[in-house]
Amino acid sequence: MKIARRCVCCLSENLSGSQAVLAPFVAYRVFGWEPAEITADWGLRDIRPGHAYAACATLECADCGALFLDMRFDDEEMAALYAGYRDERYCAARERFEPGYAERNARFAEGSPYMPEIEAFLASHVPAAPRVLDFGGDTGLNTPFRGSAAVHHVHDISGLETVAGAVSVSLAQAGAETYDLIVSSQVLEHVSDPRAMLADIAALARPETKIYLEVPHEDVVRLHGSERPIGPRKRLWHEHVNFFTPESLDAMLAAAGLSRVARQSIPVVAGGREVRVMCVLATRVA
Numbered sequence: 001m002k003i004a005r006r007c008v009c010c011l012s013e014n015l016s017g018s019q020a021v022l023a024p025f026v027a028y029r030v031f032g033w034e035p036a037e038i039t040a041d042w043g044l045r046d047i048r049p050g051h052a053y054a055a056c057a058t059l060e061c062a063d064c065g066a067l068f069l070d071m072r073f074d075d076e077e078m079a080a081l082y083a084g085y086r087d088e089r090y091c092a093a094r095e096r097f098e099p100g101y102a103e104r105n106a107r108f109a110e111g112s113p114y115m116p117e118i119e120a121f122l123a124s125h126v127p128a129a130p131r132v133l134d135f136g137g138d139t140g141l142n143t144p145f146r147g148s149a150a151v152h153h154v155h156d157i158s159g160l161e162t163v164a165g166a167v168s169v170s171l172a173q174a175g176a177e178t179y180d181l182i183v184s185s186q187v188l189e190h191v192s193d194p195r196a197m198l199a200d201i202a203a204l205a206r207p208e209t210k211i212y213l214e215v216p217h218e219d220v221v222r223l224h225g226s227e228r229p230i231g232p233r234k235r236l237w238h239e240h241v242n243f244f245t246p247e248s249l250d251a252m253l254a255a256a257g258l259s260r261v262a263r264q265s266i267p268v269v270a271g272g273r274e275v276r277v278m279c280v281l282a283t284r285v286a
Helices: 024-031 075-082 088-097 101-110 115-123 171-175 194-203 246-255
Strands: 015-022 036-038 050-052 055-061 067-069 131-135 151-155 181-185 210-216 258-270 273-284
Touching (some): 015 024, 024 088, 115 210, 115 258, 115 273, 131 194, 151 171, 181 194, 246 273
Parallel strands (some): 131 151
Antiparallel strands (some): 015 055, 036 050, 210 273
């Protein structure tokens, strides 16, 4: 694990930091750390009694507005966090730290309720039966055009079995294919180096390939982005380690040699409340 010294989106060093804590479940999965209750019988002279959690920092970029966790997990740590993502063992471990998670997770098995809106957003830009690669697509359940795609490939680190019709592929196998659409949906907010991942995605695209990116349009940046600094509003970090602004996504697109074709922010209902997702369509710069 490294500590970020530059913005993970635009590489600016114009950062400010504020104190935060790492969610106990993430600390447990990545490092094997458990919260501790410090009591008087510990006999510590300079440490006050109380609950000890994994300390971290919220970093905020003054240039592109991105908000992100200072901890940048390496490949081994990311694999530990996402192995068997949302399977029975994962859910049992998370339920111990976050009672009620298993019930909330069951909703994911139903698929994305706003997929018709995403497919409508993409329809005029791809063939009727597109060749699709879902980069970081888990099982492929929420791949756009899943039922009509001529090819449905999924590249993911979870190791989970894909849904019917989807085929799991390695990065090398994906590089040998030609796709009409490459999807990265609800992935970039999870990874330690989103710029590098976007560069990997761009490298798989042909000039005619469309790239669809979807990330949470987090309330803290969407509603309070003009009230900088907003870092002190973000005190707890979980599996989403990057909060993006439109400007931060544009900076990453430019670095990857991509040009934005369209962008929209759509409301969705999650956990009984309305949130938003930011959708971007891009293509390679000619």
